[in-house]
Amino acid sequence: MFKKPLAELKTSAPLRSSDRRKLKQRVLQAFPVLQPEDGDLLVPDGLLSQKFSTHLDEPGVVYISPEGDPVWFSVGKGSDDLIPTVYTLWKRPDLLPFLSTPSAVVPKLIGGADLMIPGVVQHSPGLSEGQLVSITQYHRGAIGPPLAVGRMAVPEGTLRRAADVDVKGKAVYVLHTWRDSLWEMGPSKKADVPEPRTFEVTAETNGQEDAMEDEDENSENAEAAANEGTPGAEKQESTVPEMEATATAPSSPPGPEDRTLTAEDVSNALRLALLQAISSTLAFLPPPTFPISASTFWSSYVLPARPVYIPLADGASADASAVDVKHSTYKSVKMFLKASAKEGLIKLKDAKGGDVMVTGVNVQHPAVAGHRPHLTVKDIESKREKAGDRERKEREAEERRKGEIQVTELYKPFGNTVPWFVAAEKDTSELYTLSDIKTAFNAYVSTKQLVNPREQQYINVGEDPALRSAVTGKSEEPPEFLKREDVLSRLKSHMQSWYEIKSGGQDVVRKKGQPKPVSVVMKIRQGRKACTLVTGFELFKLDAQDLAEELRKLCASSTSVSPVHGKASDMEVMVQGKQIGAVTDLLVSKGVPKKWIESADLTAEKKKK
Known part of the structure; x- marks a missing residue:
């Protein structure tokens, strides 16, 4: 966010006493680890406020200490989110839960990259998506000082799965880092980085630490992961405590296990799927949708709502995405539906051939009202489809860029x-x-x-x-x-x-002067007849006769070529009719970047007159 200098920085103004008290109260409420006496340390007297815009034109406010160091900021119009800077985190490193990453990744973060999942070595427990976190450099047996602050892109469960399976993607959306443009605003920017803080290690955590590769090897893998999540990057992690120097690291909760679920586990997963389907989808269906056949109800609503992971009795979680009713205590879809009807979750009626039909759902049932939404199989499939579509569009855009004439x-x-x-x-x-x-x-x-x-x-x-x-x-x-x-x-x-003009397979052409875009203008000629005039295409090495011939076929209209008035060396292609869209599409297909096409409809201006 602050990898480039701020586009605009307003004049700083002292914060009024009443505003400072409100800000201090907001800080104490937003960060429960703080005590009342911490308020004066983190929101000192003499605080200044200053409005800014990032290089992406995002508005924000930064709060500056009397010494001139930025200590808090918020980004977004009307945003109430207070984000601590690295200066503040160095004063209270336990203010936020943390993730650690190898030293090779830190320069990538400072350069503007987000933290990728394969680059996470350790993390605090209980992390949730969207939560503010700090990022530290990994030190064996110690907690490094915060070097960045950001928001979790995924919940903790995704990070734990990454220890066993190949999970890619972003772990943290980085908002601010040590040595970025926001950090450089402070006169303390040359201050030495604090030393790592040690913590006691339990036997279990020590075993996890010993199982890790050397930091150098981990750093090499994570460096690639910081850019694009290299599949070969190490994904080992150990959960450590909230950042207190004397704290003891708790044992890490087991990750999702690839083990055979009991019949009760499968039944529990299917019941959760039904509750999810009722609360998220079935409750909003119009009455004429019912009755629904048992097979349609099962395949269209229950199965897609299966949880990806379910909690087990021993505190672990297991993969429930492949659960089958045959492995449950019910043994069949019909028996499951009848049991759900007996519980009052749905209504059934008998159908021909001994089957059943679902005639309604009970949205007011206490189990539905108390259900907590979970990540479903359908969510995962939708994300994969979106990711596939995004990759396809990126490939198509890349192919278009390869064929584009670069100016x-x-x-x-x-x-x-x-x-x-x-x-x-x-x-x-x-x-x-x-x-x-x-x-x-x-x-x-x-x-x-x-x-x-x-x-x-x-x-x-x-x-x-x-x-x-x-x-x-x-x-x-x-x-x-x-x-x-x-x-x-x-x-x-x-x-x-x-x-400079570059075109695939041709020599680079450099010329003095300013490049001019292709002009596509629609005018009225000979009374009421509209025509479209195209000029300036010679810069992109397009031939006037060839262009006129293609437009004649494309627009099914007559075309002509003539010298531009006052410029004998430049040609003008005229096509009958209102053809701005067709001409623009043809020019783009020939490699002319859209930003170098300038169009105007002069017929509309003439009508106004």
Whole structure:
């Protein structure tokens, strides 16, 4: 979230006493591990508030300590969620439950990656999806200091399953890390990382620790897992206590076991499936849907609602996704339905051939009202289908990108920007992308310490002669300070414009000037006849005659080719009718990126007049 500098940072303002008291109360209520006396430590007197926008234009508020370190923040319009920064977590490392990951993964997190499931080595017990957590570097026999904060992407059960089966995906959506842009706002950014804190280890946990591979090997696997969850990455984990230095690590609850379920276990799983089906689906069916045949009721509603994992008597959980009524105490679907009807969960009537029909469900039954929703077989299948669809769309998008003509805007040091590039130790004969310029500028500002200490969205350009000259226009007074985005905009505008065109299998073409998009304009000609005019396609190496011929066939309309008025070297293709959509689709199919197609309907403007 803060991997790039903040797009906009408003002026900071002192927090009123009443607002500080409210904030302190919110902190104490949101984090039960805190005592009342902790409030003044984590919400100190003299706190400042400052509004910001991330590089993704997400609005937020950051609360800053009197020393200038960000201590709390919230993101999202009107959000009441308070998220502690790493500065705060270093003061109270037990504030949040934690997950640990090998040292090789930490740079990936700082670079903006989320924590993947294969990269988790240890975690606190009782984690739930969406819960705030801290991320620490793994240390054998100790708990490292928090280095990141985020929200759980999956419940604890998924992490425990990863110890036995190949589970991919994200474990934590990372919100903020040590050394990201939010961390860099604080004057304490160069503070040393706290030492790991030791804890007592029980015999069972010690056995789990000994079973782990060396951290170096684990780190190599987890480094790949941080990017895309490499199947070969180690997924060993041990559950450790809430982060207190003197706490004893509790034994880890057994993970889902691949063992034969008893008939009672299967019956329990089927009953849970029925309760889930009634509360989530059957309760909302219109009355005409009933009666439902036993086979349809079973296959369409009960089986999809089976729990993926069910709790067992010894506290473990087992895979219930493949439970079969034949292995239950009921032995058949009919007997299960009759038992459920006897309990009052459903209503039955006899049908031909000795079968039964479900005529209704009892939504008001106490067992239905008290049922807690669970992850179902249908949920897992839906996620797999969505993941498959997403992968398919990504592959299709990648194939489209491969066939696309790539247009890159470039900039060359020119005029008064040349001395600045020399000062930044950059080659003045090179062509730079906007991203290259931003990187060089941010490094330069950081090295020269040109960020305004009071208004951090401003750069003190007046303190650096080379930068001041580079951003000052002709007949303009040199500015003393400018917003970061204004400095970049001026740098870019004072440089020489170039562009580069890449097309599959062809040589790269670089030309001076600014690239212009293909123009697709609809006009009225000869009274009431509408036509569509296409110009500017030569940049993308399209032939006018070929384009006209394809449009003639595609639109079933007459077409013509003529020179553009005042530009004999440029051609204009005209197709009869309102054909903006058809022309755009054809251009995209030929590799022209959609952002480089500019369309306008001038017939609508003429009608308004």
